[in-house]
Amino acid sequence: MNEITGKVENGRILINLSGRIDSGNAADIEHEIMEIAQSAPADPVEIDAQELEYVSSAGLRILLRVKKAHADMTIRNVNSEVYEILDMTGFTQMMNVEKAYRMVSVDGCEVIGQGANGTIYRIDQDNVVKVYNNADALEDIQHEREVARLALVLGIPTAISYDVVRVGDSYGSVFELLNARSFSKILAQEPDQLDWCVREYVDLLKKIHSTEVPDGDLPDMRQTAISWAEFMKEYLPAAEGDKLFKLISAIPRDDHMIHGDYHTKNLELTGDEVLLIDMDTLAVGHPVFELGSMYNAFIGFSEYDHSIVKNFLGFDLETAKVFWRKTLQRYLDTTDEERIKKIEDKARIVGYTRLIRRSIRRGGLEDSEKKAEIDLWTSNLIELLHQIDSLVFTVREIEVDALKDNLNTVTQCVESTLESADCPMKLQMQILLAVEEIFVNIANYAYEPGTGKAQMRIDVVDQDEQGGPQGKTVTITFKDQGMKYNPLAKEDPDVTLPAVKRKVGGLGVFLVKNIMDDVQYEYVNNSNILTMIKHF
């Protein structure tokens, strides 16, 4: 039923709309509205839409005509269905439209996630609400919505909020999350799923880190970290403060995505889909920043008080340590402990910096327990600062169809990685040659006569071990799931033979062996894995 009431009050025309406006009643309603509005033709119009359930295009035309007669027009208390119609048709751009916020209570609701800026509650079987800590959170909500939308468009599976609600004195955003279980919960309830969780967790992480973000669409983590380092200069001894600042400033700009708060509470399994939530910390930057905050979530926060991780993530420190270790192994694609430790140490420098600053800013130095915790982190940080000379490492991964046509895609990935690692030109050419030889071998023979995939991964790590040689190490790994074949087992060609006796083939692998410092082959999980290493 439709009732229209209206009055002119204090120089404003106030109109209440209710029910449905469609072609059946539009003419009558327009007549009534115009009658009220014409009584004060110069006054602004305010429409209260709290009771309005639906507007069809006939109703929209009325709004347009009112707007034409009264340029200053506002529609308040619009429910989400009507808001969606107004938004889709562009009306929200033409006139002031203010949404009505539903009230939602989270009393007794299960907490399913916790992030830096809010807490996520399940409000019913299909929906969750993220309640922001900040009371005036509309801007934060808008930001998170925008970055979640951006991430989704760039291929990251995430949930986008469809409604903003009031929760007590705070705001919340509502998401659909059907029967979701966080990875924390899975790990706490089914410890035997740990390996599965690691796999999904790392694969999504790699996806995030290989996503290029258009310039300026997300905040730059490097800038944030430089401000941390500036803060820490006040606190650390001069030499260590300077070194930290130098290390962080030397991290190159990186336009790949990082999540910023990537722990097991922010990954949800719904059905067989893994969704990333809590997107407000999304940024661009070097992956060392991500690993730093991951280290904190699993270990850093709990280094002084070992019970913290249980309260925060829901499982004990031992499980957290195993999860972190396996995560690094899979992320770095190695079981080489020395190599893993090297990169973990880089991440810890970033992690401690963040923890110490955070605690000091929250008054940690004034509390004896907190002070002891800060002291522990600080002594660890200082020890690392004496050992580490660079926070940078590079990991790039691609998968292509094993076809010669894709050689360029592969070599370009290697070339850009080597270039950004300041690899000398001559060496770049030699490494590219090795890459070409191996990839073309896979393309030609691995899946013959069919086709399949080839994966390539390249990483560059600084050799910054104390007292060790200065320089960098590039590791390139090729994988294919074709027939088992060890190219290194092939006999080297006799390079002393004259042309007539020389065979046309066999040179490629020989060149690879000569160019690279180390080449290894293994066959694991139905994959041929060829790893080549070069120091420079």
Next chain:
Amino acid sequence: MKVDKQLAGTQLDVAVTGRVDTTTAPQLEEEIKASLDGVTVLKIDFAGVEYISSAGLRVLLSCQKIMNSQGSMVMTGVRESVMEIFEVTGFSDILTIQ
């Protein structure tokens, strides 16, 4: 990769510019072999080549084999980066490099 050919009597001069890799080597092979009939001197100018992979080496080897039976083949202008590959693979002994 770009290939310029000039035939003067029975001498074929070939100037190559760019990368000689898996993608471009077949083109080089085709261009040279199409003009090799009756040629007794094959000169390949590599001054413009900064990169060669085994696919390119195979083309050079097979040209060398043909020229062994009908005359001679000479490489000129070979750059340091390419020369190193020739040395590692023994091609510096097989090819005549000026």
